[in-house]
Amino acid sequence: MRLFLLLSCLSVVLLAGTCNPDSPTTAAAAATSPQMKQLERTWLHAQEEDQGDIKVYRPNTYNFPPARGRTGFQFERNGLFTQYDIAPTDGLEGRRGQWKAEGSTKIVISLDDKRDPDYTLEIVSLDKDVLKVRRLE
Numbered sequence: 256m257r258l259f260l261l262l263s264c265l266s267v268v269l270l271a272g273t274c275n276p277d278s279p280t281t282a283a284a285a286a287t288s289p290q291m292k293q294l295e296r297t298w299l300h301a302q303e304e305d306q307g308d309i310k311v312y313r314p315n316t317y318n319f320p321p322a323r324g325r326t327g328f329q330f331e332r333n334g335l336f337t338q339y340d341i342a343p344t345d346g347l348e349g350r351r352g353q354w355k356a357e358g359s360t361k362i363v364i365s366l367d368d369k370r371d372p373d374y375t376l377e378i379v380s381l382d383k384d385v386l387k388v389r390r391l392e
Contacts, residue, residue, distance in 0.1 A: 293383060299319065299327035309379050310389070311387050312387075313385055326340055336353055336364060338352065351368075360377055360378045374392060375391040376388040
């Protein structure tokens with residue numbers, strides 16, 4: 256009887272741990288969700304399509320209209336991240352960092368050089384051809 260009670264209590268404790276939305280297991284599952292897997296590519300800013308505070312990004316293979324430069328970013332499967340900014344010579348400057356899924360719609364970005372504070376992107380919509388995000392501070 257004691258063994259049954261001990262196993263029952265242990266089961267309840269283990270189940271309670273998996274219900275925590277901030278647990279590493281939940282975060283890992285969010286990072287490997289089909290939606291987050293669609294992020295794993297290079298995205299460039301299609302500023303012509305922005306809608307208020309919603310920024311629109313398209314894959315780097317998209318046929319963009321002419322522009323004086325496009326910022327963007329690359330998400331890699333292993334949590335590595337590269338942010339592409341306009342360089343002083345009008346090219347692109349890559350800044351390395353990490354990304355981490357926070358739930359199914361938020362991504363926390365941390366750049367290695369720490370020139371800027373960490374920030375969060377909220378995914379408004381995502382499919383294979385367009386990513387719409389809102390930057391949260």
